[in-house]
Amino acid sequence: MDSQALNHQFATHSHSQPLSDLDRQTLRQLAQIHGTPLLVLNLKRVDEQYQRLQAALPGVKLFYAVKALAHPALLMRLNQLGGHFDLATAGEVNMVRDLGIVAERCIHTHPIKKDSEIREALDFGCTRFVVDNLAEVDKFVPYKDRVQLIVRVSYRSQDAVVDLSRKFGCALEELHTLLEHAQTQGLTIHGLSFHVGSQSGSPAAHVKAIEASIEAMRTFDQIDWKWLDIGGGFPVSYQTPVMEIEDFCAPIREALAQVPENIEIWAEPGRYIAAPSMVELLCVMGRARRGTRMWYYLDDGVYGALSGQIYDHALYPICLLEPREDDLQPSVLAGPTCDSIDVIDEDIDLPELQIGDLLVARMMGAYTLASATEFNFYPKPQVVVVEDLSQPGG
Template sequence: MRRDKHFQLSREAVEKLASQYGTPLLVLSLEEVKKNYQVLKKYMPRVRIHYAIKANPHPEILRVMADMGSCFDVASDGEIRTLNAMGVEGGRMIYANPVKLGVGLEACRDCGVTKMTFDSASEIEKIKKQCPDATVLLRLRIDNSSAHVDLNKKFGAARENALALMLQAKQAGLDIAGVAFHVGSQTVSSDPYLHALDIARGLFDEAEAAGLHLRILDIGGGFPIPEPKVKFNLPEMLKQISARLNEDFPETEIWAEPGRYICGTAVNLITSVIGVTERGGQPWYFLDEGLYGTFSGVIFDQWDFKLLSFKEGDERVAATFAGPSCDSLDIMFRGRMTAPLEVGDLLLVPACGAYTSASATTFNGFSKARFVVWEEVKEEVMPVAAEILAPAV
């Protein structure tokens, strides 16, 4: 089995890019985006990928995904109109937010988006009124306490209510085409997917007996990327899911909605130390990027980012890392082991492409971190190339 490796800048590349473009700087690898998409297609060839653009809506990521033939998971009028302006037709989008705004349904009408999910009776009425020709999928609630982010706390119809809701959608004149689920973010085992597929198979059979012929199954996202202290075998996981799909849903159209997996490993952050002090016997390092910027994922995604300093020697200290704003909330890490640092030192944060810049703000007047595309700037730092992280596939 070939063991692919993930995008990570070398020390020399970090220093040259920081010198030329300043910090904080986000470096995006489009080749990594392509590779991640191709891995999913390799191990799950039947699955029609819908990139969940909420994870990272950078225009270059959207362009590359569109060029490769990907479809898209959208959740708002803004996302729909952004793709439409890029020339992505509505037939390549699914409005996968189970609770929709009126302006979102209006955007569906304007841009030709007809596929959408629902999980309640009130949603049926909204869709019927504004998009009566819609093709709809019922989103099921799938319990998975092991997920990094359990989306089922907010979305999904209970299994015992599922058939009644689908029959109600049919009675409203909607094209009830199938079932959708999401096992939760950063799921590192196939077991939750296989459990969800068992539930979906039972519901497909129950619907058929009630006169509903379902033809689409959306297995959501949740495919994992490397993170500290977490082990998984992604190819084996994907092969197990694919085998079950072939066994239980041989004639069904299969969709998926990956977000983190597509973009998570495709971005590196370069940030620098702008202040050093000591409080309570512990060193504090202030960075030029914080919770209101790329490190927003610490709060909104509960993500534990790696910090690489390229410092020599074995000395390590427990330190606090804080951002540049004047808000005392702006503290990313406490007790993080690190080599001693000085003002001006550079830190590299790999695998920070998902739920980071997407939720960054300009709070306190700080600009969002600049993006550069690695494939466009790497000639400037050659012959230095991107080094490699631990293999994940």
Template sequence: MISSQPSVIEHIDFTSEAERIRSLVATHGSPLLILDCDAVRRQYRALSDALPGVELHYAIKPLPHPAVISTLMQEGARFDLATNGEVDMVAELGLDPARTIHTHPIKRDSDIRHALDYGCRTFVIDNPDELKKFIPYAADVQLLLRLSFRSPDAKIDLSKKFGCDPAVAMALLQQAADWGIRILGLSFHVGSQCAEPTKHVEAIRSCGGIIMQAEALGLPALSIVDIGGGFPVDYQDKVQPIDTFCAPIRDALAGLPAGTRLIAEPGRFIAAPSMTAVSSVMGKAKREGRWWYYLDDGIYGSYSGRIFDYTHYPIDSLDFFGERSSSVLAGPTCDSVDVIEDNIMLPELECGALIVGRMMGAYTSATATDFNFFRKAEIVVVNDAVSEEYNVVPLTA
């Protein structure tokens, strides 16, 4: 099975968003996550326009849903895999393995073999022990060396757990050459939800220096630079438009050696705007002068990103008229930590009122649980289309 949640495809043209939401809730109940494939297309195309010449590999982790994969397959996207489950998902959807890379820096031997059996040939390493695992597969693989560039301004610093210090890159490249393992290029990920592109630029320039240094030492040529992800989206605060954010990145990429193959691993940027969460008020109570509204979705469900992803989502009631006062939105479980927002301005609501969370595509359903036996929100897919075949050049030396 490629998804543990039901997925219903809707082909309905509603005159307003509120009408669409009410109709879907009437049909499917709540809680609900509405996955809009048009938003996936818009985000993919916007980033493609902002990074011309960069091959976009969608990072499946934030929203591993078949409709997202199929939509991006239609767009000609490539894909970033990190686990056996993700390999299985794209394999079941018929994705050509030439359109994939496997980017988890730490893998079991069985993980390597599983990806190879599927047909994925490009992997990522960041240390000598991981490099050693590829000795038996040297004739079948090509590797990217992941570098670490710490980014304190990122929402989540992805260079803390993975990546090697650029200062030891030459030693790893030499070790790979000694063992007959082909390292094809360099990769990095400066962090998630970056406010500025400064660290991307620094990392790209450092990669350029390593490429030239490797050439000077007579090591095998490095022909790929993978700039990872981190491209920001609007939650409660506005971020730079993507074309503005990417302008310095484009300039830095232009400084790499001619012919360098450029790839990126966007996840959140593509996924986040694609889903809207809809939940219902199950009950209400006035506590210390404020209304508490208890929803049928919460921190252990679609709003799991409040904990795991440190994200405050744009949230409002579907009926937003009336005098507003400081209120609390709580989830349905018996756990006191299950509070979505503890100071949100809302009109007085009644049981059955609908609460809408926006920008809910990334790290929400993917990290939701069935804790306390409250079911996960059903995902309803709208604006879906039939998949088509695309021919994409694989990563080769």
């Protein structure tokens, strides 16, 4: 069966349905056609995630954080949906340009940039840039007639898995100095932005940051404010439950209702859109009993697409593609490389596995392939794109 026929099979299944025998058969056929490890990108799920977040944040422009998963098919689908794009590097600028995405749909949000990166973005036509310190403001003086700046302010959250305000963002008490310096240099400031951190446990930090941003805009009313960027941090569930996005965004919507009507509101979702849109098929390539546990060696690990376990604090749900009723035993899942750090799970209960058995890892879209390496010259997993795919159940 070819990939086109498989895509047709995927299209017959609703996301709300559990993984059926046909779904398992189709995934197995994909593995037979393409080999493993294999990442399966489900564009239907991209649609669902984008539309669900947009419904939860009506009127907010969604700028997809390209760094989460910069696959061309995903970017083109979001472009077709009317999405916008959050760029951070010259490489990301070049990628969206090569895909024909227009610069007007993009912002450049990295607070620290080389001059060459600024020029490359400007050559593309992207004119909206984030700054968070005086030295960065000065970099834009040569381009002051071509750029519009957004100041990133630090609002730290204790609920976030990854604190992104530790490395970036000016302190609120430093905002006056930065704004005054930019104006003195003849630069145009039009926006405020913040990012409370990745995988926020609650919307409280977003709400506080929105309220503080509104107050700052009122305080510095000499600025022609046009934009408020509330960043990302919208949570997804890996192995523990998180708030439904509608519940998470409800207090955020309430806080945003106080933003003056003339100010456009942006957000920077990455993980929320990308993570659920991809699964990975893995194969058992070796097995050994070591002490009291069975060790199973898979053909991808933390040096590959499961790299987010090290870099992103993520633990991906992994199960057998075809569940068994066999007795469970304490087991270890390890990756294929020669490095002993390449262990996926040291305490997982599994039935006895055989070489050649297939497993499926879910929530594999965000910050996985993005940080995968080719250590030991193991190639990064191939990506197959489909139009619909029910998410595998446990």
